[in-house]
Amino acid sequence: MATDMIKIAGVSKVYDTTQRGRHVALGDISIDIAEGQFVSILGPSGCGKSTLLYILGGFVEATTGQVLVNGQKVTGPGPDRGPVFQEFALFPWKTVLGNVMYGPLQQGLSKEAATARARELLVLVHLQNYEGFYPKELSGGMKQRVALARTLAYGPKILLMDEPFGALDAYTRTRLQNELLDIWGRDRKTVMFVTHSVEEAVFLSDRVFVMTKSPGHIRKVFDIDLPRPRVRAELLLDRRYQDYVIAIERLMDEQIEEIA
Amino acid sequence: MARLNAIPGVPVLIACLAILLIWDLLSRVVMVSGLPPPWGALQEVPVILTDKESLVNILASLRRMSIGFSLAVAFAVPVGLLMGRSRLVAAFFNPLFMIIYPVPKAALMPIIMLWLGVGEMSKILVIFLGVSLPVIYHSYQGSKAVEEKMLWSAAAMGLGPMARLLRVVFPAALPEIMVGCRTGVVLALITMVTSEMIARQTGIGNIFFNALDMAQYDTVYAMIIVIGILGFLCDWGFEAVRRMLLGWAAPVHDIAVGSA
Numbered sequence: 001m002a003t004d005m006i007k008i009a010g011v012s013k014v015y016d017t018t019q020r021g022r023h024v025a026l027g028d029i030s031i032d033i034a035e036g037q038f039v040s041i042l043g044p045s046g047c048g049k050s051t052l053l054y055i056l057g058g059f060v061e062a063t064t065g066q067v068l069v070n071g072q073k074v075t076g077p078g079p080d081r082g083p084v085f086q087e088f089a090l091f092p093w094k095t096v097l098g099n100v101m102y103g104p105l106q107q108g109l110s111k112e113a114a115t116a117r118a119r120e121l122l123v124l125v126h127l128q129n130y131e132g133f134y135p136k137e138l139s140g141g142m143k144q145r146v147a148l149a150r151t152l153a154y155g156p157k158i159l160l161m162d163e164p165f166g167a168l169d170a171y172t173r174t175r176l177q178n179e180l181l182d183i184w185g186r187d188r189k190t191v192m193f194v195t196h197s198v199e200e201a202v203f204l205s206d207r208v209f210v211m212t213k214s215p216g217h218i219r220k221v222f223d224i225d226l227p228r229p230r231v232r233a234e235l236l237l238d239r240r241y242q243d244y245v246i247a248i249e250r251l252m253d254e255q256i257e258e259i260a
Numbered sequence: 261m262a263r264l265n266a267i268p269g270v271p272v273l274i275a276c277l278a279i280l281l282i283w284d285l286l287s288r289v290v291m292v293s294g295l296p297p298p299w300g301a302l303q304e305v306p307v308i309l310t311d312k313e314s315l316v317n318i319l320a321s322l323r324r325m326s327i328g329f330s331l332a333v334a335f336a337v338p339v340g341l342l343m344g345r346s347r348l349v350a351a352f353f354n355p356l357f358m359i360i361y362p363v364p365k366a367a368l369m370p371i372i373m374l375w376l377g378v379g380e381m382s383k384i385l386v387i388f389l390g391v392s393l394p395v396i397y398h399s400y401q402g403s404k405a406v407e408e409k410m411l412w413s414a415a416a417m418g419l420g421p422m423a424r425l426l427r428v429v430f431p432a433a434l435p436e437i438m439v440g441c442r443t444g445v446v447l448a449l450i451t452m453v454t455s456e457m458i459a460r461q462t463g464i465g466n467i468f469f470n471a472l473d474m475a476q477y478d479t480v481y482a483m484i485i486v487i488g489i490l491g492f493l494c495d496w497g498f499e500a501v502r503r504m505l506l507g508w509a510a511p512v513h514d515i516a517v518g519s520a
């Protein structure tokens with residue numbers, strides 16, 4: 001058993017809003033994630049999945065509890081945790097290459113070294129022919145590939161992905177899922193992946209956390225015991241895959257009935 | 261028509277001709293000495309532009325205008341950017357600007373002359389005031405609108421607050437800043453002329469209002485044409501710079517000119 005890379009202990013978040021007073025955005029969350037694990041988080045809209053990810057990234061401060069990464073308390077953002085957002089958040093004034101080089105340059109690499117590093121990553125995400133393009137000239141799927149490359153470029157040990165494929169069409173989405181698994185398989189970073197798609201979570205993950213409705217707690221953890229490397233066409237026919245998907249969907253339907 | 265439109269400069273020429281024709285018609289209908297036909301004024305334009313003393317005056321005006329404009333931009337952009345990122349700074353400056361905004365800047369000229377005398381400083385200060393507000397306003401809006409996830413992505417790469425302001429907020433807000441600057445150029449021209457109306461010694465306004473006093477209407481209208489051409493050239497030059505700097509951005513909506 002590998003050591004715990006991420007320890008989330010009793011984390012909750014309360015927003016103080018001027019109009020609606022105190023608003024509990026995230027219940028009491030405690031999770032440990034081992035190094036190299038691919039973990040997904042599922043839960044109803046508004047239950048606090050993004051909030052949890054932002055706290056891990058150090059972008060938002062937890063109200064109670066703490067997050068330890070490699071034994072160190074998280075106090076702010078850092079290059080050990082790389083975010084990938086649904087909104088891409090690329091720098092529009094930089095070209096594709098400029099975006100991907102940004103992190104390496106920031107880490108003090110020379111221009112040549114940063115360019116070389118960025119080019120490697122662009123090959124990895126199949127965008128080597130687009131390095132001179134500006135973000136506005138790219139499709140959604142291409143933008144998310146650039147965003148992923150930009151984050152990978154500064155070598156974070158942990159990837160924090162918030163519905164990264166949520167804005168993409170079904171076909172692009174499955175392609176990017178395959179590419180992500182491919183990339184992940186090379187050096188097995190620790191990944192925390194937020195999604196609304198049960199299939200996506202099961203297909204990608206070692207473990208799937210299902211949260212309750214807002215303010216979210218962890219309701220159930222599923223260990224996804226499916227062999228890797230995973231091939232989509234095979235998995236779809238695999239009984240165990242289907243069972244996971246059905247069990248998780250049932251659990252989430254129950255919750256929706258509880259709300260209604 | 262469509263083909264004519266495609267040739268650069270043709271629509272402008274047509275518009276100018278139309279104005280001259282309307283002017284000519286009006287002057288025949290109204291028949292007052294204050295509205296001579298355009299042709300005398302047109303002949304006067306080259307005379308003014310080749311007269312050494314007039315040129316000295318015009319250059320003095322342009323010099324004041326560029327100094328006032330540059331100082332205003334150097335002051336307004338940082339203030340606006342900080343206001344957009346810090347609620348404290350915004351809360352401090354907002355009421356201040358609310359009060360100054362509706363005041364016609366040239367109306368402050370007599371008071372400013374009490375402090376700084378009738379020389380260059382007063383006129384530059386009035387231009388500075390006129391240009392600052394739209395540039396602050398647009399920098400503020402641009403800075404406020406910067407996507408939070410973009411700043412988080414930069415923070416994860418290790419950019420501190422100052423670096424984020426300079427290297428993310430500033431370029432991201434640049435399209436909006438340039439809208440403010442473009443309004444500012446026009447306002448600089450307007451405040452420049454009006455300030456010279458109040459404190460006459462040199463400058464375009466000086467020629468203009470002296471001619472008006474002496475009922476030399478051809479010169480008066482020739483000066484209006486010269487000022488119009490200057491405004492057009494400034495705006496055109498500005499657009500060229502904007503296009504060069506902001507090829508990466510989506511095209512900006514056309515602007516409305518604010519009040520002086």
Ligand SMILES: Nc1ncnc2c1ncn2[C@@H]1O[C@H](COP(=O)(O)OP(=O)(O)OP(=O)(O)O)[C@@H](O)[C@H]1O
Nearest residue numbers: 015017023025044045046047048049050051052214
């Ligand atoms: N800045 C904020 N101020 C106040 N409340 C907030 C803020 N951000 C989020 N919230 C609230 O926190 C709760 C959790 O939001 P969050 O975005 O984490 O949910 P989510 O699970 O990611 O939802 P979705 O699946 O729709 O993305 C919501 O009820 C939301 O209204």
Ligand SMILES: [Mg+2]
Nearest residue numbers: 049050051162
């Ligand atoms: Mg979310």
